[in-house]
Amino acid sequence: MIKQRADMVETTTRGETLLFLTDEQLRKGIEAMFFAYRGFTADPDRILADLSYGRAHHRALHFINRNQGTTVNNLLKLLGVTKQSLNRVLRSLIEDGLVESRVGLKDKRERHLYLTEKGAELERQLSEAQRARMRAAYRAAGPQAVAGFRQVLEAMMDDKIRAQYLSLMDANS
Amino acid sequence: MIKQRADMVETTTRGETLLFLTDEQLRKGIEAMFFAYRGFTADPDRILADLSYGRAHHRALHFINRNQGTTVNNLLKLLGVTKQSLNRVLRSLIEDGLVESRVGLKDKRERHLYLTEKGAELERQLSEAQRARMRAAYRAAGPQAVAGFRQVLEAMMDDKIRAQYLSLMDANS
DNA sequence: TTGGAAAGTCAACAAGGCTGACATAAAATG
DNA sequence: CATTTTATGTCAGCCTTGTTGACTTTCCAA
Known part of the structure; x- marks a missing residue:
């Protein structure tokens, strides 16, 4: 079970994790x-x-x-x-x-x-x-938070931009 | 152990989790x-x-x-x-x-x-x-990612701004 | 050989930052 | 009460960075 922001998280009887996102x-x-x-x-x-x-x-x-x-x-x-x-x-x-x-x-x-x-x-x-600054923020938040950070940012991009971003990522490393 | 971005994560012999952050x-x-x-x-x-x-x-x-x-x-x-x-x-x-x-x-x-x-x-x-858009991104990334997202963003703010941000958060909610 | 893509340039404009100077009203302070 | 400080508004002028539109040059490709 997730500790942080637990107020957003609910688990159904089937064990699915849902998000209750209030405005x-x-x-x-x-x-x-x-x-x-x-x-x-x-x-x-x-x-x-x-x-x-x-x-x-x-x-x-x-x-x-x-x-x-x-x-x-x-x-x-x-x-x-x-x-x-x-x-x-x-x-x-x-x-x-x-x-x-x-x-x-x-x-x-x-x-x-x-x-x-x-x-x-x-x-x-x-x-x-x-x-x-990014390094300091990453260190302060920890590896799990960093992974989440990147996931949400990627999901927030426009589709075309995300495609560009991902191909850039592939190209260099 | 954390699955995502596992390349950034290393565990020491004392069980501490460290971040290896390359440029x-x-x-x-x-x-x-x-x-x-x-x-x-x-x-x-x-x-x-x-x-x-x-x-x-x-x-x-x-x-x-x-x-x-x-x-x-x-x-x-x-x-x-x-x-x-x-x-x-x-x-x-x-x-x-x-x-x-x-x-x-x-x-x-x-x-x-x-x-x-x-x-x-x-x-x-x-x-x-x-x-x-934010809702869609949150849903796509999941609750754990959302928590991490917020943590990294907070850590990235200037100190004074973070104080303002946090007091705003307290005030409403 | 001709159409269209890639690049550059000129002109004009707008949003939204900035600084500096100044005006006014009201609060705070001595 | 006199003075200073604070909160706000406003004028003028500047800069960066975005926009559109029109036009040219170069040159690849059909």
Whole structure:
């Protein structure tokens, strides 16, 4: 039997576990998500502010690092913004020498994106700050909680996004 | 012994459970958080777009509903924005008859905020959309996962925010 | 060879953050 | 009572990051 949040759990006569989800309990989850996301972005935001970059730059650096050589179109799908919006961010990163854009070998229309050493350095700084908080939260909550955390987050994604997320997961590890 | 994400879990000779958190595993959590938050806001965003309101209006409606009669200052602390930013949103909500601002009885400097019937109606529509997704995610993941989800989110908040969050939880329920 | 995809650019706009400055009313304090 | 502090509102101006629409260049593929 589950100890935590036992108020949500009921076991039927057939031994099935059901969830009794009141609007109140759902609201707690909604608010937890809101406040936690603020914490989640707080540390990188502080670093970015000093460099006159924003969250959009962080996201671009993150996914380029994670998927070196990705195309602009690919990045567009991951980030879920318009190409004009991404282009503005990408242009400043390229101008500042953090990102390199190489014309595709097979398809010369495509641009493949890579982090420069300078770009990789900033990405490391940003993601290390974010990982530190995530690590602390994971340690505080414990392995069982972490598994649940990931399960609920996955279930909360849009179907198409979840498919992308899962294929990303497969690709790297 | 925990089945899910068993790769993160190790048991010592003294029976303690430890977490082995690789950067890779932390990154998965970070990306899950990013993609899940998109899903989390997607449904209300669609409703708001038709009304030429934004996420900021939703947040204001949510916390006014949750805490009827709250003061502007109170709301400011919860939302973590400047009064100028909140004021712009609040003004439009008041002009459109969704929110009512009453001068404080005890302290006449304070404005106490209430949802009108119209405001409550929109809030219900927005939060029902958001709850529906949360409910589906909770059901899909199961009660144990939900408990873990909440634990990790709480651990991820800034200390001050967590205190606010927890006192909100106590107050209502 | 022609259609369409990929990429980039320009312009214009909006939401929603921010800072700074200032006004007003009322409470709190000496 | 005089002064200071607090709560709120408002004006102006700025930035980031999202949007749409129109248009160009390149170049793959049917």
